[in-house]
Amino acid sequence: MDSSLMDKLKILADSAKYDVSCSTSGVERKNVGRMGNASCAGICHSWSADGRCISLLKVLFTNKCVYDCQYCVNRRSVDVERASFEPAELAELTMEFYRRNYIEGLFLSSAVEVSPDYTAERILHCLSILRYEYGFAGYIHAKIIPGVSQELTHAIGMVADRLSVNIELPTEESLQRLAPQKKARAIFAPMKQITNTLIEQKSLKGPGTMFKGQNLNNPLNYLNPEGRELIQPEGANADIGDGSLYQMGSPAGNALIREARYKYKEKFAPAGQTTQMIIGAGTETDSQIVKTSESLYRSFKMKRVYFSAYIPVTDSPLLPSVFTAPPLIREHRLYQADWLLRFYGFTADEMFTKEEPNLDLDLDPKITWALRNINLFPIEINKASMEELLRIPGVGTVSALRIVRQRKVAAVKYDDLKKMGVVLKRAKFFLTCSGKYYGEKDLMPEYIKGKILEPCRIKSRLLPINDETQISMFSPGAFSLGAPQQSKSKRSLESNGGLLI
Amino acid sequence: MVDYLYDGSFEGFLTCIYYHYYEEKAAGIFTFDNYQPSILNTFVEIKTQGDKAAKVYDAIGQKISPYDLQRIYRVFLSTVINREMLLLNYIRLGFKQGSKIRLLHGNPYVSPVEKAEKKVTAEVHRILGLLRFSVLEGEVLYAVLEPDHDILEFLADHFTDRYKNEPFIIHDKRRGKALVAQGGEWYITDFTEKNLPHISQNEKEYRALWKKYFETIAIKERTNPKCQKNFMPVRYWKHLTEI
Numbered sequence: 001m002d003s004s005l006m007d008k009l010k011i012l013a014d015s016a017k018y019d020v021s022c023s024t025s026g027v028e029r030k031n032v033g034r035m036g037n038a039s040c041a042g043i044c045h046s047w048s049a050d051g052r053c054i055s056l057l058k059v060l061f062t063n064k065c066v067y068d069c070q071y072c073v074n075r076r077s078v079d080v081e082r083a084s085f086e087p088a089e090l091a092e093l094t095m096e097f098y099r100r101n102y103i104e105g106l107f108l109s110s111a112v113e114v115s116p117d118y119t120a121e122r123i124l125h126c127l128s129i130l131r132y133e134y135g136f137a138g139y140i141h142a143k144i145i146p147g148v149s150q151e152l153t154h155a156i157g158m159v160a161d162r163l164s165v166n167i168e169l170p171t172e173e174s175l176q177r178l179a180p181q182k183k184a185r186a187i188f189a190p191m192k193q194i195t196n197t198l199i200e201q202k203s204l205k206g207p208g209t210m211f212k213g214q215n216l217n218n219p220l221n222y223l224n225p226e227g228r229e230l231i232q233p234e235g236a237n238a239d240i241g242d243g244s245l246y247q248m249g250s251p252a253g254n255a256l257i258r259e260a261r262y263k264y265k266e267k268f269a270p271a272g273q274t275t276q277m278i279i280g281a282g283t284e285t286d287s288q289i290v291k292t293s294e295s296l297y298r299s300f301k302m303k304r305v306y307f308s309a310y311i312p313v314t315d316s317p318l319l320p321s322v323f324t325a326p327p328l329i330r331e332h333r334l335y336q337a338d339w340l341l342r343f344y345g346f347t348a349d350e351m352f353t354k355e356e357p358n359l360d361l362d363l364d365p366k367i368t369w370a371l372r373n374i375n376l377f378p379i380e381i382n383k384a385s386m387e388e389l390l391r392i393p394g395v396g397t398v399s400a401l402r403i404v405r406q407r408k409v410a411a412v413k414y415d416d417l418k419k420m421g422v423v424l425k426r427a428k429f430f431l432t433c434s435g436k437y438y439g440e441k442d443l444m445p446e447y448i449k450g451k452i453l454e455p456c457r458i459k460s461r462l463l464p465i466n467d468e469t470q471i472s473m474f475s476p477g478a479f480s481l482g483a484p485q486q487s488k489s490k491r492s493l494e495s496n497g498g499l500l501i
Numbered sequence: 502m503v504d505y506l507y508d509g510s511f512e513g514f515l516t517c518i519y520y521h522y523y524e525e526k527a528a529g530i531f532t533f534d535n536y537q538p539s540i541l542n543t544f545v546e547i548k549t550q551g552d553k554a555a556k557v558y559d560a561i562g563q564k565i566s567p568y569d570l571q572r573i574y575r576v577f578l579s580t581v582i583n584r585e586m587l588l589l590n591y592i593r594l595g596f597k598q599g600s601k602i603r604l605l606h607g608n609p610y611v612s613p614v615e616k617a618e619k620k621v622t623a624e625v626h627r628i629l630g631l632l633r634f635s636v637l638e639g640e641v642l643y644a645v646l647e648p649d650h651d652i653l654e655f656l657a658d659h660f661t662d663r664y665k666n667e668p669f670i671i672h673d674k675r676r677g678k679a680l681v682a683q684g685g686e687w688y689i690t691d692f693t694e695k696n697l698p699h700i701s702q703n704e705k706e707y708r709a710l711w712k713k714y715f716e717t718i719a720i721k722e723r724t725n726p727k728c729q730k731n732f733m734p735v736r737y738w739k740h741l742t743e744i
Contacts, residue, residue, distance in 0.1 A: 005710070006709070006710060006713060009710055009713060009714055009717075010713055010717050013714050013717040013718050014717045014718075016718075017717070017718050017719070017720055018720070030662055031662045031663060031665050034666055035663070035664065035665075035666065035667070036663055037659075037662050037663050039629075039659070041626070043626070043629050043630045044630045044732070045630040045631070046630070046631070046715065046733065046741070046743060047728075047729045047732040047733045048715060048718050048719035048729070049719040049724050049725075049726065049729060050719045050720045050721075050723035050724050050725055050728075050729070051723075051725040051726075051727075051728025051729045051731075051732065052719075052720075052723075053732065054715070054718060055630070057714070058718065093710070096707050097707070097710075097711060099634065099636065099642065099664075099667070100633060100634045100635065100636065100642075100707065100711075100742070101630075101632050101633055101634050101644070102633065102711050102742070102743075104630070309723075311720065311722045311723075326722050326723065328723065402606045405604045405606070406604050406605060406606050406607060408604060409601050409604045409605065410604075410605060410607075410608075412607065413607060415607065416606065416607025417607075419606060419607050419612040420606045420607060
């Protein structure tokens with residue numbers, strides 16, 4: 001056994017574990033090479049102890065880095081074990097794992113060794129071996145490092161299925177503070193290039209395309225914080241004429257691009273692009289984060305914007321203390337907000353008010369919105385449009401579709417809703433069925449909120465189990481005081497989003 | 502009303518449906534081996550007849566829809582309790598309603614069939630990821646599984662395409678059969694582990710590498726076994742390389 005391979009895998013997988021994306025969706029491809037195919041729905045192969053899916057071999061090509069980003073485990077100034085793969089060695093490992101059905105493909109990211117271009121060339125080399133030597137037709141997700149030349153970005157896009165450029169932090173101000181060597185403009189340049197190439201190729205798909213033609217390629221929210229007029233930065237036009245910078249010359253003229261022995265794919269990044277940002281390392285509010293991700297969907301037609309709860313790796317004066325618990329619940333609520341953006345037709349502005357720039361940690365954003373706009377409810381199931389149905393808490397995209405389909409042939413009865421997958425414990429307060437209301441009292445936000453939170457409160461013993469229980473003088477454990485130990489719903493802005501242990 | 506007994510094959514089941522319409526109404530449909538005679542009903546043993554089965558098969562495809570024919574077949578291969586009666590009711594309603602039946606999500610005859618179908622398709626999708634092959638001597642890929650439902654043939658298309666140049670065997674231990682494929686062709690046969698070749702030389706190394714990767718990729722601060730088990734029920738762990 002080559003023990004050095006084991007060590008490399010350990011070091012470089014450990015460095016890559018904070019990269020969130022592990023999706024293998026977005027491209028349907030039969031086996032056009034020698035081995036492998038891709039399924040549009042994506043296939044998860046395993047789930048690690050933290051409950052995150054493992055579907056790609058997720059490794060860094062190297063963790064030797066010239067950058068010194070505060071939040072990163074591999075920054076230059078820290079003493080960790082360093083390692084690099086050889087392109088051929090990683091390609092072989094990927095193929096052997098793939099044969100055994102351990103993985104769906106490869107996720108290749110890297111620290112910046114020497115320079116962005118040098119690193120990107122090594123990545124391209126490895127991916128080319130996979131595609132051309134092995135005839136691999138499975139899934140490849142490659143990271144593009146800000147600052148990489150356009151030709152390399154394009155070449156990597158031609159061998160990978162999905163590209164991603166990490167935006168790292170939700171506001172430019174945080175980026176300057178925590179990653180001074182990374183520049184917002186340098187991050188947006190490759191994003192823009194990828195989007196434009198996809199537009200040229202007419203292969204834009206996915207949730208980002210719901211935002212039709214609005215501020216295409218305009219990183220508005222990030223570079224011009226709220227309240228400013230929309231300024232068109234130069235070169236923000238989506239239509240690129242002939243002679244654009246990355247129209248490729250002849251393949252033979254470029255040493256990086258080889259003639260394919262297997263014609264396995266001829267599209268540039270058919271599964272689109274994604275990005276990710278860290279939550280809770282800076283002092284952003286949820287409203288800033290959601291607005292940034294919305295503008296990423298609008299401008300770059302992203303497939304996904306991933307969030308990763310900041311896990312303290314270092315004691316830096318710029319970062320939350322090492323004892324801060326990772327803001328996992330906050331991350332969860334942000335993902336719920338993200339789903340509302342992508343599948344439920346919400347906008348970022350609807351989810352927040354001036355007084356509450358953060359999401360409620362106890363309730364999901366859809367209920368919060370519904371309680372704020374209680375005048376729109378109850379909604380009649382048998383008459384409402386698809387858009388209205390999607391606004392009811394407890395009704396998801398699948399159950400809304402089922403309701404609409406059944407209405408064509410038969411009225412929807414209250415008992416049918418449960419069979420269709422509607423979560424009635426939430427939904428019953430917000431809907432009527434053929435004119436009948438099934439919630440217990442009138443539509444009172446405070447009352448509904450209490451009802452929805454009741455099960456969790458019983459679990460945390462803040463409420464007696466039922467109202468008829470008489471309090472006994474002799475068994476002090478029979479009930480606990482009704483005051484919560486710490487109120488979690490109103491978070492102050494200084495707490496960095498994590499709760500102190 | 503009478504109980505029909507059949508041999509457990511799909512054709513046998515369709516023959517029972519035929520008799521339900523042309524002879525006596527069925528009170529229940531059971532396989533020979535798990536039938537307990539009841540006081541209320543007599544029982545009749547049905548011999549599988551291809552022509553009668555074909556008649557019902559075509560009728561379902563034409564009068565209900567090809568989609569529903571597939572759905573019925575999938576549910577038939579599930580291990581849901583009393584699946585024959587669920588399907589009989591579904592087919593009866595289908596002949597009345599036609600292809601509209603799939604829109605009646607709330608109907609008491611439709612929703613259990615929908616749920617059973619979902620169990621099967623969900624398991625198929627899960628197994629596509631959770632199957633683990635070992636490379637045996639002679640470069641044959643071999644995988645074992647013990648699925649809840651009889652889903653072997655639903656795995657065929659995906660894996661024959663994916664490993665079109667590699668011979669492989671997917672062994673359903675619970676039912677003692679296997680999917681054998683080579684060069685894009687596949688068939689299902691009875692199978693035991695006797696005479697299997699040994700694992701190849703470097704198989705153990707790759708298993709060790711995969712185990713190490715699996716441990717390393719988890720973020721300690723986020724450990725959440727409940728979440729892990731929701732996605733990957735413990736009954737599948739037996740045949741996983743990494744756990």
